Amino acid sequence: MKFFIDTANLAQIQEAHDLGILDGVTTNPSLMAKEGIKGHDAVMKHYVDICNIVTNGDISAEVVSTDFDGIIAEGKKLAALHKNIVVKVPMIKDGVKAIKWFTDNGIRTNCTLVFSAGQAILAAKAGAAYISPFIGRVDDTGWDGMELIHQLRQIFTMQGFKSEILAASIRNSMHIIKCAEAGADVCTCPLDSILGLLKHPLTDIGLAKFLEDAKKFA
Numbered sequence: 001m002k003f004f005i006d007t008a009n010l011a012q013i014q015e016a017h018d019l020g021i022l023d024g025v026t027t028n029p030s031l032m033a034k035e036g037i038k039g040h041d042a043v044m045k046h047y048v049d050i051c052n053i054v055t056n057g058d059i060s061a062e063v064v065s066t067d068f069d070g071i072i073a074e075g076k077k078l079a080a081l082h083k084n085i086v087v088k089v090p091m092i093k094d095g096v097k098a099i100k101w102f103t104d105n106g107i108r109t110n111c112t113l114v115f116s117a118g119q120a121i122l123a124a125k126a127g128a129a130y131i132s133p134f135i136g137r138v139d140d141t142g143w144d145g146m147e148l149i150h151q152l153r154q155i156f157t158m159q160g161f162k163s164e165i166l167a168a169s170i171r172n173s174m175h176i177i178k179c180a181e182a183g184a185d186v187c188t189c190p191l192d193s194i195l196g197l198l199k200h201p202l203t204d205i206g207l208a209k210f211l212e213d214a215k216k217f218a
């Protein structure tokens, strides 16, 4: 399973990259706004800055247009910024049409805001490189987001769909482990959830004892 970081914060992206386990980055308009980036040029520069940190992974940059022509125009500009940019397109009717157009024209896409198997099937048929089911937001409504990952894994494997299942809206470290169990191709996670995987009290206790005993033969 590939690890993407789900943030537009450059320091966090750098920290995850320095760990040596980062395969890419996802952003969205809310994450960009959180970083206080304002204006078209600043947004474009920020995407390039991200690409310059994670030089060997895909970077999702989301369109904010909702009509076919607008999505295409915006997506072309984003894709031209860097070879690693993947155009993130919402799961709406014009979005599906745009994903197919981008696929036919050699531009890779990430279909976002996916909450059902039906939506995922449409995005896969249109040729999305990545499909992003939002686990945490499904959980928030009282349904089981992880069930969706299991369902998509079964359908995509059975049907031979090429799109990668990119588990998104990750809220904790257990989500990451469960995504790995369910066969997600990619998990995009906040930095805290990635770092949470490091933690175990027995590791801390064991290390303290090893370091104490090491003093005996220093």
Ligand code: E4P
Binding pocket: 006, 026, 027, 028, 112, 132, 134, 136, 137, 168, 169, 170, 188
């Ligand atoms: C990533 O591609 C999604 O935009 C993101 O994971 C959404 O996460 P949230 O539900 O925590 O906002």
